[in-house]
Amino acid sequence: MSATYTAAATLPEALAALASGARPVAGGTDLVVGARQGKAPLPDSLVAIHGLAELRGIAETGGGGLRIGALVSHADLVAHPAVRERYTALADASAIVGSHATRHVGTLGGNVMNASPAMETGGPLICFGAEAVLVSESGERRVAVADLLTGPGRTAARPDELLVAIELPAAAGGSCYARLEYRRQMEIAVVGATCAVTLEGARIGSARVAITALTPRIVRVPDAESALAGGDGGAGAVQAAGDAAAAAAQPISDVRASADYRRAMAAVIARRAVTAAIARARGSSDSVPIPASPALHGADRD
Ligand SMILES: Cc1cc2nc3c(=O)[nH]c(=O)nc-3n(C[C@H](O)[C@H](O)[C@H](O)COP(=O)(O)OP(=O)(O)OC[C@H]3O[C@@H](n4cnc5c(N)ncnc54)[C@H](O)[C@@H]3O)c2cc1C
Numbered sequence: 470m471s472a473t474y475t476a477a478a479t480l481p482e483a484l485a486a487l488a489s490g491a492r493p494v495a496g497g498t499d500l501v502v503g504a505r506q507g508k509a510p511l512p513d514s515l516v517a518i519h520g521l522a523e524l525r526g527i528a529e530t531g532g533g534g535l536r537i538g539a540l541v542s543h544a545d546l547v548a549h550p551a552v553r554e555r556y557t558a559l560a561d562a563s564a565i566v567g568s569h570a571t572r573h574v575g576t577l578g579g580n581v582m583n584a585s586p587a588m589e590t591g592g593p594l595i596c597f598g599a600e601a602v603l604v605s606e607s608g609e610r611r612v613a614v615a616d617l618l619t620g621p622g623r624t625a626a627r628p629d630e631l632l633v634a635i636e637l638p639a640a641a642g643g644s645c646y647a648r649l650e651y652r653r654q655m656e657i658a659v660v661g662a663t664c665a666v667t668l669e670g671a672r673i674g675s676a677r678v679a680i681t682a683l684t685p686r687i688v689r690v691p692d693a694e695s696a697l698a699g700g701d702g703g704a705g706a707v708q709a710a711g712d713a714a715a716a717a718a719q720p721i722s723d724v725r726a727s728a729d730y731r732r733a734m735a736a737v738i739a740r741r742a743v744t745a746a747i748a749r750a751r752g753s754s755d756s757v758p759i760p761a762s763p764a765l766h767g768a769d770r771d
Contacts, residue, residue, distance in 0.1 A: 473513070475491070476520055477518055479521070480523050480631075481606075482516075483631055484629070484631060485606065486516035488606050491515060492515055493631060494518070495539070495579040497574070498579065499583040518539075519540065521540065524538045524578070525538045525541065526538045526541070527549050529551070532639055534639050534640075535552070535556065537552075537634060537635045538577075538578075538634050539577060539578025539581075539633055539634055540576050540578060541576060541577050541578075542572060543571070543573075543577070544563075544573045546563040546577060547560050547563045547564045555640045556597055556637060557645065557757060558592070558663050558742075558746070560758075561645055562590045562663075563590060564758040565758050566589050566590075578635075581594070581635065584617075584620070584622050585657070586621050586684065589646065589657075589661065591681060592646055592663030592680070593644065593679075594635060595677075595687060595689060596644065596677040596679050599614045599636065599637050600612065600635070601617045603626050606629065610630075612626070619686060621686070642665065642667035642750040643745075645663070645743075646661065646662070647741045647758075648738065649737070657682075658682045659731065659734065660726075660738050661680070662678065662680055662681065663677075664710075665746060666702070666750050672699060672700065672702070673698055673702045676693075677689060678693035678714060678739065678743065680714050680717060683714075683735050690714050692713035693743075696713055697710050697743065702747040707740050707747075710743050711740035712736055714738075715736040718731065718735045745759050
């Protein structure tokens, strides 16, 4: 039990609570569920932020991007047409978080600030060049999500800073987030991979690839990106990108998978994400999320 719990009615109230040492709770699906499972005790002081209207909503930005409030749920992300069409990998990621209940209560801000190396939205946000908008009593600052995530459960945000929104720059082309999972619901990634590509005619223009649950923090894989950029996006390039993803992995062994299995699957899942991203850039309308089974998807039959 927390010693003190307040529900903030305004943003200044929430920021004042953080400045005096309270931790924010949004949906509570990491913080409260984790405490119930004995992962970590609840903090002494909690401030609930679910009532802050400023942290809700998805809006177009002037530059053709999107501003997504920190309290936007995974269910709302999956349902949003602009997210599905322009930032499809993010829709893929939110679509496989937990269960229907988890997706309705769990927020994008909570997923990011929990900073699990296995969380779904990190890879897509990093590949899209997303920025976190952090606010405290001393003002606002922006940090690239790639720099915000500093390690397992750690971020570059100060304890007095609240994540109010994630901003995505304009995006073109196609993208996909894929994960290895032992079941479709109530699962976290054993291995995950994101790919976002643009096209220049029939060739790949730019490519971004990130790996999830394979390193202490979610990272891009430059060698996978250079294997794709400028090429024809054919089987050889896809294979090279998958091999680069496996080479960049520093997996751990735990109850869910051995390090060797994770490394082997890194190549498979990266190929699956790359194949679907290229297909989407070329106009295919794969389902969101892509089917879990490669046999159904047809992208990788290893
Ligand atoms: C059954 C179940 C299945 C799950 N499956 C998945 C899964 O498949 N993939 C996955 O990635 N996750 C999964 N999760 C984890 C969780 O649901 C998500 O990470 C969710 O997005 C967390 O959001 P929340 O609002 O509930 O976060 P909370 O629990 O409220 O907060 C999480 C952390 O972020 C901090 N925080 C929250 N909001 C802010 C903010 N605006 N500014 C600063 N700090 C903030 C909190 O202090 C806390 O440290 C699962 C959880 C459960 C219970």
